[in-house]
Every structure is written in structure tokens, then in C-alpha cells.
Amino acid sequence: MTRAALLLAAFALAACGKRADKAETAPAPDAAPAVKWRDLAADKSPDPFSYANFDEIAVKHLALDLDVKFDEKVLEGTATLDVERRNPDSALLILDTNDLTIKTVETRAGGAWTPAEFNLSPDNPDYGSALQVALPQGADSVRIAYRTSPEAAGLQWLTPAQTAGKKHPYVYSQNQAIQARSMAPVQDTPAVRMTYSAAIRTPKALMAVMSAAQDPEGVRDGDYRFEMKQPIPIYLLAIAAGDISFKAISDHIGVFGEATILDAAAKEFEDTPKMEAANVALYGPYRWERYDMLVLPPSFPYGGMENPRLTFLTPTLIAGDKSLTNVVAHELAHSWSGNLVTNATWRDSWLNEGVTSYVENRVIEALYGAERATMERALDLDALKRDIAEAKRPALTQLKLPEDLGPDDETAQIPYAKGMFFLKFLEGRFGREAFDRFLKGYFDSFAFKSITTEDFETYLKAHLVAADPGKATAAEITEWLYAPGLPATAEQPASEAFARVSAEQTSWLASAKAASALPATGWTTHEWLHFINSLPDGTTADRLGELDAAFKLSEARNAEIASAWYLKSIAAGYEPAMPHLKDFLLHVGRGKFIYRLYESLDEKGRADFAKSVYAEARPLYHPIAQERIDGILE
DSSP states (O other), rough: OTTTTTTTTHHHGGGGGGOOTTTTTTOOOOSSOOOOOOOOTTTTOOTTTTTOOOTEEEEEEEEEEEEEEETTTEEEEEEEEEEESSSSTOOOEEEEEESSEEEEEEEEESSSEEEOOEOOOOBBTTTTTEEEEEEOOTTTEEEEEOOOOOTTTTTTEGGGSSSSSSOOEEEEEEOOTTTGGGGGOOOTTTTTEEEEEEEEEEOOOOOOESSBOOTTTTOOHHHHHHEEEEEGGGOOOOEEEESSSEOOOOOOOEEEEEEHHHHHHHHHHHTTTHHHHHHHHHHHHOOSOEEEEOOTTTTOOSSOOOOTTTTEEOOOOOOSTTTHHHHHHHHHHTTTTTTTEEEESSGGGGGHHHHHHHHHHHHHHHHOHHHHHHHHHHHHHHHHHHHHHHHGGGGGGGGSOOOOTTTTTSTTTTIIIIIIHHHHHHHHOOOOHHHHHHHHHHHHHTTTTTEEEHHHHHHIIIIIITTTTTTTTTTHHHHHHSSOOOTTSSSOOOOOOHHHHHHHHHHHTTSSGGGGSGGGGOOOHHHHHHHHTSSSSTOHHHHHHHHHHHOOOGOOOOOHHHHHHHHHHHHTGGGHHHEEEEEEEEHHOHHHHHHHHHHHHHHHHHHHHHHHHHHHGGGOOOHHHHHHHHHOOO
């Protein structure tokens, strides 16, 4: 969803939306409500991307009781919310919803449930509808009967044919950044943290899993119970249901997935316990008890999603050589940065992603050595420079986003790579030992809290800079946090392996060496990515054909290498790669790959080919990906 143009008008639009009929029951139109409904355009939420009045009344616990109805492609049941009155005079609870059918609303003040007056605003295309509930004196719980929409933005429903097993349907959620409101009526802001529990019913042949405590080897009976005791932001609420099995890696780490991929996933991710140990040694205890992973069907639009206790992963990570497990390291690192200490608004998303990217790189270094960590930072820097150069406006390249920008406006590598290089800058200036102490103290001080960039800056100056103020100036820190572009103080990682690859590339480009003579059979994924990505503009189709004949790059099974190769093939007009590209787009739904490929096809005069492939592939993609590619090709 695009926010930049609609941010200031979003709540005003709620008065003229298109779904005023989503409430099946409501107070009679001629009955005066017990309280005056809030003017959402004038009296806004503290979070610009939410309707919720969490500064007055905040949800502390969510209890879901839901049926998973595959035939209708909906979740249906009740959401019970326990609330805390932060302002004792407040008589309205305001929640976020998106395409939910609200059946009934009840409140409880210590005894029986009683019907409550409520108002559901018209739909806003970006933010959904505000659900205002009149909260009587003493009421501390609200129960809402509702059902989701088959087109819910945060849920993808797959037919049996779209799964590996081909026998059973599948559903999974993706609620970051503000899609949880399409799964349940909630305060959909990372500023609010809550515990949750759930009772989920599915067809008996299927297993349901959630980002909460569960029995990984429990009986498959269609009736499942979950509990998340640690307070989390609502975007980390997650569910999946399908023909899912489990394989243990250690006593508290394992993999869920369809049976056909389970063994390969467990082998690929077998270093996860070592990653956890490295994190613990650097930054303190793991506070979520279990760490399991769910390998989703290929339509999953991200590399991973850090749902606590149950990371969601794309199958494109299973390369057979552990070369792409940095994504696992990243999602696990979110157990400290993001899940434990959370950005309070999506304008501060670098606090989640940049800090996590730094921790990820430190763990990769601890497990696989400094050279691999350096190679990964070098690739990240190249991507960061590309994104800065291609940004449609300078403000998109800031760490702290300005007020008119939101979670779907940010440029991909900014919160991740620029955030990581900011922390590398601090590490370089203050020394690794001092910076490690600082970061561990940061996680401890803000554990289970949501904070802003300004909170981080205050803590940084008090607990790191103040001890040795000459090592980093206030102007340098301000430039990193609030100015666009890449500061000159950014690290320039130099990889010896990449230098050798570059020398080989130069020799081949000068025709001093045949492609078949390149010593590439021993190259790592990272070395191949450096070689392909650094091929100069204007490399001809004939030259790509030489490489393809020698190394069959058009048929690469490693998704990172394949995607990089297809981008070069599109630019060069290398036709033999096109059938393989089509097959890739029909089987891979990860946005990191497919968005740039569709964009390149469109920009390089291959729009007809792109639209033809997309017409076939679109039903396989997640709604988030569909919306993004619709915009690219339209």
C-alpha cells in the first residue's frame, strides 16, 4: 500500500469510504450513543498509520477463538481484548480493522457480557476502518464476533494445487507492517505490546501453528491451543495451517514445513543452534524459550519474517550449501532487535532492521569467519548505493523517515544496510568491546518496550558517547540518523575474495581468458554474485552466452544467483535465458527477486513478456506482491 500521498488525508477519507456495511449489527440509527463518536480526521491517533487511541486505552491481551474455513477462505470467530485505561476518563476504545465483518460487540465489567454500542467507519483504502467501542465505566474487556474477508491483505489462501503435497489447502499470515487489522480487530501499531492466546480449529487432517507456545509434536486433531506470554507488538501475530510436519534440530529448535522439504530444510538450517549461542554470547539471553522455523510455500513474499518462536522462511533459502542462511541469522537476531526492542512507529523501522542486520553480520562472522562477513557487507553496500541512486526523493534515504512517509514507502536497503553501516561506524569509532557492552545494555534497558529513533539517540549519547565524547561528534550522529544519502564516514568493506574475482572478470572481459577457463567452480554464492552484479553495463548477449555455455547460469538453482543473472540477461537482451526466467517467475514469489525482475522487463521494452508471464503467475503470488507488481506493470 502506498502511503506518501495519502498520509495527511487518510483519516479525513474515512468519512467517505466504500464499506459502511461491514457491521452486521449496530446501534439503531435513531438511537443516541452513550458517548460521542470520535472525529477521526480532527482527533488522530498518536501513530499516523493507525486509528487506535492507545494513549487513552491500550489493549494488554488478545484472546482469539477462530475457525479456519478453507471453503470460504475466511477466519471466523471472536476476539476478546483485555484493556488498560491509561486515561480513566476515556469512554471509547478505538481499534483498527480492514475488511472485517463485525457481527457483535460486547463489553464486560467484572460480570456478564453485555451488548455494546459501536461504530465502524467507512473504509479507507490504505488504513481500513476504525472500530469505535463505547466502554462503560468499569469495563475492562471487549469481545467482538467477526469474520475476515477472502481478500484479506494479511492472509494468503492456497489451493491444494499450489502446495508441494497437492492434497490439502494452506493458509498463512503476513501482518507486518499494518496487515494485522485484516486478521483481527486490534490496535495495529508497534507502539502497543500485548500478550495473546488462541484456540484455532481446522480440518482434522491439517496442523495449525502460531507465533506462540505450542506442542510441535502434538496430536493432529483439528483443535489447537496457543499462548504467547511475552508482550509483543501486534504485527508479530502469525498463523499458518496446512499439511505441516515437524523435525527437531535441537531440544528447543526445529523446522516445520511440508514433508517434501522438511529433511532438506533441517539440514540447511542445522547451524541455527550455533547462531543462537553466538547471539547469547554477544548480547544476552534468548528470552522466547523455543525457536522454530516454518518453511512456507514459494508464494511467501519475503526472505523471512521474524514471528517470535516461529520464524517464517522462504524455500528459496534452501540452496544446499548454507550460503543463504544469513537470512536465518537475521530472523533469529530479531529475537533481540525488533521483537525484544521494537520500533515504536514505522518511521523508525531502522531500529528493527538496521540493528538486526548488524547483529546478523556479527553472528555470520562468529560462525563462518571474517571474510564471509566482509563479503556480505560489501554486497549490501553495493545494493545500498544502488537504492540511494535510484530513490525517487532524498527523504527516502533517511534512517528516520519524515512524517509524510510510511512503512511501504521506504527504499529497500535503507533501514537494513544503512542502519547496519551506522552501527559499524559506531563500532569503528568506539571499539568493538565498548560497542558490544553498549548494545547488550541497550537490549537489557529496553527489553519488551517500543522506542523511537530519538529514544535510541538519547541512550546512545548517555551510555556510549558521554564516556568518550571525542570519538563521534553530534553532527556525525545527526547526519547518520536524519540526513539523506550515505555519509562519507561509512565503512568501505574490502574483500580479498572479491578482489580475486574482479581480476578474473577483468581478464575475461579483455578476452585474455576464455569463460571456460575461469576458476569459478569453487566460487561461493557471494563470489558469483559479485562477478555477475559487477558486469559492466553494455555487456553483450554474446558475452553472456559464453558464460552460460560454461556454467549454465540460466539454469541456476540458487535463487540469488539466478535472479542476478536474469537481471543481466534482460539488460543485454539475452534470449536463451528468457524461458528460464519465465519458469522462475512462475515458481518464486519472493519480492526481493520478482519486483526488480518485473521492473527491469518493463523498463527494457519487455512489458508484453512481463504481462504475459504475470497473467499466469499472479494467482500464485501473495496479495502484497500482487499489489506491488500491479503498480509496476500498470
